[in-house]
Structures are given as C-alpha cells and as structure tokens.
Amino acid sequence: MKFEHFALNVSDATSAARWYEEHLGLRIVKKMEESPFMTFLADDSGTVMIEIYSNPKGETLEFEKLHPLAVHLALVSENPTADKKRLIAAGATEFSDDILPDKSHLVMLRDPWGVCLQLCKRTTPMI
Secondary structure: OOOOEEEEEOOOHHHHHHHHHHHHOOEEEEEOOOOOOOEEEEOOOOOOEEEEEOOOOOOOOOHHHOOOOOOOEEEEOOOHHHHHHHHHHOOOEEEEEEEOOOOOEEEEEEOOOOOEEEEEEOOOOOO
16 A cells, blocks of 8 residues: 555644645645635655645644644755744744754754644655
C-alpha cells in the first residue's frame, strides 16, 4: 500500500488551505467550496497529499495544546533558518530549533491554527 493522504480537521479549512498553498508551496488537487470545505493539497512530488477540512461531524483537535511529538507534519527544507523566518512572518510560531548530533537541522513551528510543522534538513535525506 501507499499513502493517499493525511487529513486534518481544522477550525477554518479555507484559510488554512490557502496558507498551506501560499506559504508551504503545496498545490491544490481538489477543492470543495461548501461545507466541509475539503481541500486536498499535494507536495511538489505530486505523490503525497494532505486533506484540510472543517467538518462539524468530527472532532477538531486543539492542536496548539498538543506537544509536537504527538502529531506534526514534517517537510523537507533546504534552508530551515530562512523558511522559519518566512513562515513566522506569515503567522507561524516557533517551538524549537535543533541541530542534531549528525548535523541534521530540525525546526518545529506551529501554523496559525496550531498544527505543528517540522522543517527538516537531514544530513542524510530520508527520501
């Protein structure tokens, strides 16, 4: 099997999907203009997607209260420091900025809805 998508139920799917498109460079694959405002966004490989929606039938987690190790979206970044600054200017907040013993650089941010985003520049890429 292979992944089709990972879904997030957020309080304002329309704004969140727009933010992910504008600031993370994700591409809209499919979008619903009415409730629950499902939007499927693909990364630049076109093989990995997330779905962002606002569905009152399901629980909307209080992402800002969850530790990043509970759930986060990890994204490859060629320059985590520059991407961190750019995303903070766009409304994200910083949680941590770490250089691992192998010199990998991992930055943990929260998007404006509290969802944790990990920016990864690994010494040995995982994919």
